[in-house]
Amino acid sequence: MGIVxxxxxxxxxxxxxxxxxxxxxxxIAGVLVAVASGLxxxxxxxxxSMFASHALAHIGFPGATGAALVGSSVFTGLVVFTVVGGxxxxxxxxxxxxxxxxxxxxxxxxxxLGVLFASLASGNTSTVTNILFGNLLAIPSQQxxxxxxxxxxxxxxxxxxxxxxxxxxxDPEVAEAKGVNVKGxxxxxxxxxxxxxxxxxxxVGVLLIFALLVTPxxxxxRFTARPGWVIFWxxxxxxxxxxxxxxxxxxxxxxxxxxxxxxxxxxxxxAAGLRRERALVRPTGGHPQHGDPVHEH
Amino acid sequence: MLExxxxxxxxxxxxxxxxxxxxxxxxxxxxxxxPNGSGKTxxxxxILGLLRPGSGKITVFGQVPKRGxxxxxxVPQNYASIAGESIRARDLVLLGLxxxxxxxxxxxxxxxxxxxxxxxxxxxxxxxxxxxxxxSGGQQQRVAIAQALVGNPRMLLLDEPxxxxxxxxQQEIVDLLSRINTERGIDILLxxxxxxxxxxxxxxxxxxxxxxxxxxxxxxxxxxxxxxxLYGTAIKVVRxxxxxxxxxxx
Numbered sequence: 001m002g003i004v005x006x007x008x009x010x011x012x013x014x015x016x017x018x019x020x021x022x023x024x025x026x027x028i029a030g031v032l033v034a035v036a037s038g039l040x041x042x043x044x045x046x047x048x049s050m051f052a053s054h055a056l057a058h059i060g061f062p063g064a065t066g067a068a069l070v071g072s073s074v075f076t077g078l079v080v081f082t083v084v085g086g087x088x089x090x091x092x093x094x095x096x097x098x099x100x101x102x103x104x105x106x107x108x109x110x111x112x113l114g115v116l117f118a119s120l121a122s123g124n125t126s127t128v129t130n131i132l133f134g135n136l137l138a139i140p141s142q143q144x145x146x147x148x149x150x151x152x153x154x155x156x157x158x159x160x161x162x163x164x165x166x167x168x169x170x171d172p173e174v175a176e177a178k179g180v181n182v183k184g185x186x187x188x189x190x191x192x193x194x195x196x197x198x199x200x201x202x203x204v205g206v207l208l209i210f211a212l213l214v215t216p217x218x219x220x221x222r223f224t225a226r227p228g229w230v231i232f233w234x235x236x237x238x239x240x241x242x243x244x245x246x247x248x249x250x251x252x253x254x255x256x257x258x259x260x261x262x263x264x265x266x267x268x269x270x271a272a273g274l275r276r277e278r279a280l281v282r283p284t285g286g287h288p289q290h291g292d293p294v295h296e297h
Numbered sequence: 298m299l300e301x302x303x304x305x306x307x308x309x310x311x312x313x314x315x316x317x318x319x320x321x322x323x324x325x326x327x328x329x330x331x332p333n334g335s336g337k338t339x340x341x342x343x344i345l346g347l348l349r350p351g352s353g354k355i356t357v358f359g360q361v362p363k364r365g366x367x368x369x370x371x372v373p374q375n376y377a378s379i380a381g382e383s384i385r386a387r388d389l390v391l392l393g394l395x396x397x398x399x400x401x402x403x404x405x406x407x408x409x410x411x412x413x414x415x416x417x418x419x420x421x422x423x424x425x426x427x428x429x430x431x432x433s434g435g436q437q438q439r440v441a442i443a444q445a446l447v448g449n450p451r452m453l454l455l456d457e458p459x460x461x462x463x464x465x466x467q468q469e470i471v472d473l474l475s476r477i478n479t480e481r482g483i484d485i486l487l488x489x490x491x492x493x494x495x496x497x498x499x500x501x502x503x504x505x506x507x508x509x510x511x512x513x514x515x516x517x518x519x520x521x522x523x524x525x526x527l528y529g530t531a532i533k534v535v536r537x538x539x540x541x542x543x544x545x546x547x
Contacts, residue, residue, distance in 0.1 A: 046383045159401045167396030170384055173373040174444070177345045178397045179365020225385045225428045 008252050017250040025141045026256070030242030032147040033199045034212065036154055038235025040196045041217030042227055043189065047169040050214050051100060052089055052190070055107040056197045057209040059085035061114030064131045064201070069121040074131065075143065078198040085110075086190035090183075114206075134205030134257045136246065143202070150195050157192060165189060166227060203242070204257050211261040212238055219264075219271040237267050298323045298484065299344065299452070300356045301510070306339045307351030313339055317353065317510035319503070321486070326478050326498055327512075329488045331505030332529065337488045338374070340503070340510070341454050344486070345371060358451065365397070370445030372438075374456040374488075381430035386421060386440045387412055389429060393444035411447060419443045419473060435466030439473065446477065453477070455487040459494060467494045474498070492518070493542055519543065 017023060044053050063081025064074045089103060118128045130138050158165070167175040168182045169189075176182045200212045220233035245260030298321070305315035313336035321327050329337045342348040343355055346362035355362055357369065370393075390412045395404060416425045421439040429437055438458055445453055453474075459467045475498040478485050489495060492502065502518040504511050506527055517523070524532040524543055534543045 042383070160399055162401070163392070163395050163398050167392045170389065171373075171392065171396075171444075174371055174393070175396060177347060177364065177366075177369070177371045180397050221383060225383055225388070227384075227388070230383075 008254065011251060011253050014247075014250040018247065021141075022137065023246065023250065025144060026136045026139060027243065027246055028144055029139045029147055030136050030203055030246065030260075031239050032144070032151050033196075033203045034216075034238030034242050035235045036147075036151045036196045037200055037212040038216060038231055038233075038238050039151075039154055039158055040193060041213055041234045042221075042230045043165060043169060044193065044214055045217050045221065046166070047189070049189075049193065050210070051103060053193055053197060053213050054210060055089070055103045056082045056085055056190075056194055057201055057206045058107045058114075059110045060194075060198060060201055061131060061206045062110050062117055064206075065114045065117035065121065065128060068127050068131075069117045074127065075146070075198065075202065078201055079195065081110075082194035082197050083191055086194035087187055090187035090190035130205070131201065132205045132207050133255070134201065134203045134208060136203050136242070136256050136260070137249070139202055147199055150199060154192055154195060157188070161185060161188065162227075204261060208257060208261050211264045215264045215268050216241070219268040222271040222275040237264065241267065298358055299486070302354045302356075304343070304353035304355055304510070305351040306336045306343065306348075306510075308339060308348075312351060312508070314505050314508050314510050315351075319510070319512035321484065321501065321503070321512060323484060324478070324482055325500035326474065326485045326495075327487075328492055328495055328499050328502040328518075329486060329505070330490065330492060330502055330527065332527070333490075335505040336510075337505060338456055340505075341371075341456055341486075341488065344454060345369060367448055368451045370448060370450035370453045372441045372445045372453070372455040372458060374460065381437075382428060385426055385428055386432065386436075386443075387416065387425035389440060390416060390425075390444045390447050393447040412443075415443045415447045416440075418446070418477075420469075433466070434462050435469060438462065438466075438470055442470075442473065442477075446481075450483065452484040452486065455485070457488050457490070459489055459491070464494075471495055471498055496542070 011017060044050060060078040060082040063077035063079075065077075066081075067074050067077025085106075092102065114131075121127075129135075164175070164180045165185050165188075167178070168180055168185050172182050196213065197209060200209055204212050216234035216237040217230060219237055220230045224230055224233070241260050241263035242256075244263045245256040245258075248259040249256035300320045301317040304317035306313040306317070313334075329340060331337050339348065343350055344357055344362055346364045346366060357366070391404060391408065394408055394411065395402075413422070413425070416422050419439045419442050421436065421443055424432060424436060429440065432440065442453075442455075442458075445455075455474075458470055458474075462470065471494050474485055474487070477483065478498075486503075487495075492499065496515070496519065499515045501512060501514040504513070504518065504523075504527055519534055521532055521534050521543075524534070530545055532543050532545060536542075
């Protein structure tokens with residue numbers, strides 16, 4: 001047996017492992033995070049905030065490693081840094097495209113700062129790996145209450161601001177003319193996004209954040225553009241991926257991040273393929289019109 | 298009904314135009330023309346209450362403009378280019394009705410019916426369930442107009458609604474606007490950079506020239522002297538059986 005094989009071992013007692021308390025904690029945490037990601041994922045895509053969400057995770061990195069350095073809670077460090085970062089990005093300006101260079105520059109610096117903190121806190125490599133790539137199995141059970149509170153707050157706020165947020169996301173000029181507070185909603189959205197990013201980092205880490213925050217919603221959007229259904233299906237995809245990831249992790253005793261992200265990735269690929277099939281066989285509704293664009297899918 | 302009394306348009310420290318004193322009569326279709334950067338969009342923003350005039354007074358239906366005026370429907374430029382893949386045409390129109398409402402409220406059957414009705418009115422009844430990205434430029438423009446109309450405004454403001462459309466689609470949108478103007482009896486104000494497609498339906502024009510804003514009825518606007526001055530290049534007006542046409546003269 002080589003070194004590689006030594007790391008990968010089928011565990012015949014995987015069912016037993018799955019029913020253990022720490023697996024239950026991991027599953028509940030994963031579900032809470034996947035649902036929160038599903039709730040906000042549609043808005044991330046509609047607003048074009050994909051890069052901002054990625055940046056927020058990186059901005060959270062020095063918060064997490066800094067917290068580890070001073071011996072306080074990694075999650076608290078994440079939340080503080082991402083929320084502050086979110087408010088700043090929200091205040092900065094109108095179009096995401098105008099902010100990419102500034103955001104990217106801050107992202108790089110924040111990551112470097114995170115590495116510095118990590119080096120200063122010597123002998124803590126597993127903490128850093130968990131922050132970068134996530135580890136659902138490392139989430140303490142006390143964390144569940146915090147996650148649940150975040151999810152409830154997120155759900156309530158999103159329900160209240162749902163329509164104006166959608167309006168400003170799709171059509172900021174008209175929304176502003178209609179008297180909607182575009183900037184205020186933008187900042188509120190970034191704060192909510194910061195909370196979800198902090199949660200998602202604990203599951204898939206700073207570097208894999210896209211997989212939970214964006215990809216499930218992108219896959220759901222292949223089938224429906226109705227906001228409520230996109231949110232529902234992206235939550236389902238997220239929860240299913242967490243479940244599959246945990247089962248495989250229990251079977252071969254490896255951290256679940258890879259399997260969670262791979263499941264999301266496969267769902268996204270299948271969704272893309274199916275949508276193309278459907279587009280090919282779908283009868284064109286109504287009469288073909290002059291100037292009709294070719295369907296892209 | 299739009300009235301300007303000695304209005305100046307100011308962006309930052311720069312005065313874009315001044316001495317705007319005119320009244321646009323009710324029920325008219327009015328073009329807003331002028332070279333690039335002459336302050337056409339700025340005028341729309343002032344009418345919408347998103348920008349205050351530097352001086353003077355604007356009144357829309359007898360009131361000073363303020364944000365959230367339900368009597369104005371607005372169609373901005375470059376509509377629906379951003380999130381086109383993520384939203385259906387009918388949901389976009391619905392936002393014109395419910396988009397400013399906070400709180401969880403079910404969309405009523407009445408509201409859905411109004412969306413259907415206005416989609417049919419603009420000739421978009423057949424593709425309400427499609428995503429914006431699946432529609433042609435002309436179809437997207439119809440949906441945008443439907444969104445602006447769904448709240449039953451008394452005035453429609455459109456910023457470059459004919460840009461990026463081919464000649465046939467330009468004509469269809471102009472015909473649509475003319476029909477809306479007649480059937481609903483509402484004012485239509487649209488920014489355009491070419492008056493030609495509109496000449497058959499236009500009542501008047503606001504033109505922004507040499508840093509001043511003027512309004513005239515259409516007969517006076519279609520003069521070679523004025524148009525030549527306005528566009529900064531020699532313009533010739535040609536009378537055709539279909540109506541007047543102006544071209545760049547050789």
